[in-house]
Amino acid sequence: MSDSSHSYSSHVEPSSTPDNVIKALSIDNLIFGLDHGKLDILLIKHKVGISKGQWALPGGWIRYDENLRDAATRHLHELTGVTDLYLEQLKTFGRVDRFPSERVVTVAYYALVSAEDYKVVAGNNATDASWFGIHELPELIFDHKEIIDFGIQHLQQQVRRRPIGFNLLPEKFTLLQLQELYEGILDTKLDKPNFRRKIMKMNLLASCDEKQQGVAHRAAKLYRFDEEAYQALTEKGFSFEI
Amino acid sequence: MSDSSHSYSSHVEPSSTPDNVIKALSIDNLIFGLDHGKLDILLIKHKVGISKGQWALPGGWIRYDENLRDAATRHLHELTGVTDLYLEQLKTFGRVDRFPSERVVTVAYYALVSAEDYKVVAGNNATDASWFGIHELPELIFDHKEIIDFGIQHLQQQVRRRPIGFNLLPEKFTLLQLQELYEGILDTKLDKPNFRRKIMKMNLLASCDEKQQGVAHRAAKLYRFDEEAYQALTEKGFSFEI
DNA sequence: ATTTCTTGTGGTCAAATATACCATATTACA
DNA sequence: TGTAATATGGTATATTTGACCACAAGAAAT
Numbered sequence A, B: 001m002s003d004s005s006h007s008y009s010s011h012v013e014p015s016s017t018p019d020n021v022i023k024a025l026s027i028d029n030l031i032f033g034l035d036h037g038k039l040d041i042l043l044i045k046h047k048v049g050i051s052k053g054q055w056a057l058p059g060g061w062i063r064y065d066e067n068l069r070d071a072a073t074r075h076l077h078e079l080t081g082v083t084d085l086y087l088e089q090l091k092t093f094g095r096v097d098r099f100p101s102e103r104v105v106t107v108a109y110y111a112l113v114s115a116e117d118y119k120v121v122a123g124n125n126a127t128d129a130s131w132f133g134i135h136e137l138p139e140l141i142f143d144h145k146e147i148i149d150f151g152i153q154h155l156q157q158q159v160r161r162r163p164i165g166f167n168l169l170p171e172k173f174t175l176l177q178l179q180e181l182y183e184g185i186l187d188t189k190l191d192k193p194n195f196r197r198k199i200m201k202m203n204l205l206a207s208c209d210e211k212q213q214g215v216a217h218r219a220a221k222l223y224r225f226d227e228e229a230y231q232a233l234t235e236k237g238f239s240f241e242i
Numbered sequence C: 001a002t003t004t005c006t007t008g009t010g011g012t013c014a015a016a017t018a019t020a021c022c023a024t025a026t027t028a029c030a
Numbered sequence D: 001t002g003t004a005a006t007a008t009g010g011t012a013t014a015t016t017t018g019a020c021c022a023c024a025a026g027a028a029a030t
Helices: A068-080 A144-161 A175-186 A192-201 A227-235 B068-080 B144-161 B175-186 B192-201 B227-235
Strands: A021-035 A038-046 A059-063 A088-093 A105-113 A126-133 A205-211 A221-225 B021-035 B038-046 B059-063 B088-093 B105-113 B126-133 B205-211 B221-225
Touching (some): A021 A126, A088 B088, A144 A175, A175 A221, B021 B068, B021 B126, B068 B105, B105 B144, B144 B175, B175 B192
Parallel strands (some): A021 A105, B021 B105
Antiparallel strands (some): A021 A038, A038 A126, B021 B038, B021 B059, B038 B126, B205 B221
16 A cells, blocks of 8 residues: 555644645545434544544545545545445535644535445555444544534535435335435435335335344335436436425 | 634635634525516625635535524624525535545525615625626636525425525516516516416415506506515425426 | 506416324234 | 234325415606
């Protein structure tokens, strides 16, 4: 691994900062996962630096010849093993005193994943990587708690207007799982028959012609999100809303 | 004026870049105005540097001891004379090749103003500053056109969900002005009676107990946006939607 | 004073949507 | 075979949306 892949936990010793990165500019990733209806966030522990041993969002420096999203993807992979997921820009955080002793502005990215689909392992620059419930977060470095709070608020708004919630579920899911997802994120109770009708009327779900296995009651049908149908509808001016 | 207030047009000669700023990180402001129902953007011409004589979004470097929004506000003031307005973060643009010869990431901010309320003058580091209709934009430096395109799309989405459109109007306005504003931004035609009812039902407008002056027809009532009422409603879970 | 023109304002009605609640079908498992 | 949990369909009512009509107001021109 080259020097420039060091996560920024090493940055607090200036001499160890790789010189092919943009100083004063970093990336932080906010990865949401869903575990039994509970919203989780992926955190890592830095291996070295002032923040060694402390929990943090997975992130690090940006290389001179690297686009922002590429840097985000790379750090996520190197720190947690998570790959193949689409990161969306959240916001840039730049309070003068957010980083100790130096001025560092960070661009935050976020994504939603099905926790069970992603194996999480501590990468080369992390001693630990794991999921935390949003109500059981440990102490975090810098302004990472602030980034998380902003991200949760953002998620609650976005999930109602864009079909991003599906990313939190496994590829095949039941309508009840989907409903519980929305109830979890939005912190409300929804009427089952009405919810089903609303979703089905959108024509965004494709039936898998399969049923749940091994449940102690009537098995539910499995559906998957039909990305193509969504694209087609979007071009016709369709707008998702829950 | 101190060195650090130089807009980044001077940055292309490295030796002239002030050293109390964060290199590789800049600000750009996207200021929307409304002129006779036409959406405008505020542009400036840099006084020096490689982009001298070319139109650009008003922006520049960020000082080490300066928060992002403060930097945005400062540059806007120094370049155009515009002051007292609330800038919102839009997005960060960081394509590797967006800036010539160096790697510069820029944080874009945006705001909406009533064009007639703001006198625009070229500041110390600009030879020119003026409004351009979004369909009559001149050639722009770097990726500023891309920033504008993203901003317009963002505006069209936001204007329907947040009462930000009012910022484009004078303090006192008529309902027809407001309707034309929405028709202009959203590029649609709206039914007058229905629009009025929808707006009035929100209880966000306070009557000024005044009427239009000097018009060749029945004078319309003047209203103003009731910021306090909006705050109160928001806390009760009200959500603005057009 | 009357006309004229543009805009403000109110009404209505059908269609679409949201919401609440009831009832029943299905099926894995004990 | 029963039971429990879930899927699924029905329906009646309130609310919202969208389209359209008609007329009142009032400033200016004649």
